[in-house]
Amino acid sequence: MERIFGIDLGTTNSLIAYSDNGAPRIIPDRQTKSPLLPSVVSFPVPGEIVVGARAKELAAHHPLATIASAKRFMGLGMEHVTTEDREHYAFADGSKDVVRFRVCDREYTPPEISALILKELKRRAETDLGEEVRKVVITVPAYFNDSQRQATRDAGRLAGLEVLRLVNEPTAASLAYGLDKRNQGFIAVYDLGGGTFDISILKLHQGIFEVLATNGDTRLGGDDMDRRLAHLLLERVPSNLRGDPELVVQALAAAERAKIRLTDSQSAPLELHRGSIQVSVTITRAEFEALVADIVERTAAPCRQAMKDAGLGPGDLDEVVLVGGSTRVPLVRRRVQELFGRLPHTELNPEEVVALGAAVQAGVLSGGHRDMLLLDVVPLSLGIETVGGVTERLIERNTTIPTTVKQMFTTFVDNQTAVDFHVVQGERELVKDNRSLARFKLRGIEPLPAGMPRIEVTFMIDANGILNVTAHDDRTGREQSIDIKPSYGLTDEQIECMLEESIDFAEEDVHARLLIEARNDADGLLRGARRALAEARLDEPERSTIAAAMARLEAAVAGTDYNQIRDLNDELNQATTPLAQRIMDASIKAALERRRVDEVL
């Protein structure tokens, strides 16, 4: 059965994991062994795309050609971009609807940037496991609205992935925690990441993870703390030099380092050196906490609201779980403890727990983990615009998904053949205070006297938290055609167009790439083995074992079965390991002896 992968597409870092016989495993980078892929994409020269750790390094020299934290802009429109955002990104200003970044002479939407990160994760997993990655589960902040979820799904599609499910990050984290604990009772998951904040209250009952309420802020996280610290540095720079993008990137990097230091230390240096600019400050933990207190405090109201919506008081909770890198900040931990009146759990690495949970959910979908089931909710109420710009709520927030609601539409004038309606998400009375999702047009209505047509529209929020709208004519029972214009999303045509434009997509042949990689590995191993045979003294059985393994591998390299080459690579590697060990030991011994001589001299 085809494996399903779990992806944590984070603001700061992204991870890919899978379930191996029920145990989730994160796939590390082949070279660095790090499980985290920095969610940074850089375009140092036209035509070259760099993703991950190297892109993060390139940011210092190519600040405007490097995009970090693209997730903050998923599913948003240009009117949501703040002045502060403009200090960190170059936007294409002609764009009226979705956010577009300008890089050199090209424009990229946030889903396109995210797709490049997803492709890199796909590649990482394919290299590690030697199989093609097609089906995935991607996590999203629980408080993501419909447009943000659609944008995430679009990113998957652009990366050539089939996104089987979007899973809410705190819910995924609870799966990872529940796995080895078989917890019962009520738990709160407090998830403060690089760019988003979620709070979810769950009820655990014999493997069922039922979300009772969720709340949050999709533009609140560790990035905001970094910006505050960076500001501290930049305000010490002469004002005419402050706008330098490279300087801003360096200040942010310094800020992040200082923030991390302050988790374990009481003070940390905060430094900026660039040409004539030499700024050096020492910041204490107390100063840092005062600086970011209001950011941390912004998480309190969503927590209280979620508890209220779940119908629980602080005494009712059995566990509190921390997720996201920003929960390493001591002030955050203290505040969580105050809010919920209990010591939070931190056993699992807060940066890995969402990916682990995504792998568990991927396992559930592929037919493993039959004893576990997630019942999640829609984070924001869904409604339609009625007379006077008032929102008529159709689906309340915290309704368990999937859910459907039906609404009857009719015409206002005789022979009217089309009816428009506007769908919004949010808790406010007035449409203008809520987030516009899409405008719909029911077309081809039979010309009849006003009020006669009866078009029944079904609003379904599926298990991904994504809205699907269908309609039929109640009188004739016929399917009714609908046009959808997403307010801040890409249409199917736009996505198709992007897929065609994307040069390196071209249905890249995974097998060809895996074959090349396996052959490269074989080349290296064979070269090493030949050298070893020539140099080292070997007994005959050992020599013939190695020679036989080499011969088999050489034959395999001539063929195209990359799995066979990988297996024989392993075989040759094993055959030469004792020899390598001896050579190593000998050189260490030599080194030690030399030192003894050095010491004597």
Added chain:
Amino acid sequence: MGSIPASAAGREGAMQAAGERVSCWQCNADHSPDFFCPKCGAIQLLPERTDYFQVLGVPRRLLVDADALQRRYYELNRRLHPDLYQTGPEMARQASLHNTAAVNRAYRTLRDPTERALYWLSLHNEKLGSNNNRVPRELATLVFEVQEKLEELRAAGGTDAQRAIEGELAAARTELRQRQAALTDALQENFRRWDAASADAPTLTHELKSILSSLAYLGTLARDVERELDK
């Protein structure tokens, strides 16, 4: 068990006709509507207008055992949820999606006494009409008092009088809560009588509507008071 007169089965909550048959999408076997085909076991799309009690497979009664309801809800989810059909055929995926949505909607309605009662009214082709939005007579004095206090409080913003009015509002809130509790008891009593063998439907319907509109009224008022006091 309170039975519903056939004449009361209206458009909103029309129950499936007795003896209705459907055929399985997979093996074509003819069967009465259920979540699974009795012959081949494939998941079936439940007819759209199946009533909520039938969806959850609980007795059609107004007094509901909350624990049993929740158990049933979890059981159904363990068999129907879309996660379990992800790799199955399209028909099974669609049936799972729509059935789970139906189960969710039914559970959300039946677990809440007020929602359940409103649904019960709809099954009887009744609803809280616009003439029920008038202030119920027995609440008139309380409603008038509280609304006056709310006005005073809004006017007294920032002055010394504010604290005194807040105290009075807090007292009113206590009374509101007591009234709500009494009405909730009355609701339970009404449920008991519906479920009795000799239920007098017209009288009980009238009483139920009166309790529900009073509860709705008090609910709105209590929310306004909370909002003002939380400011």
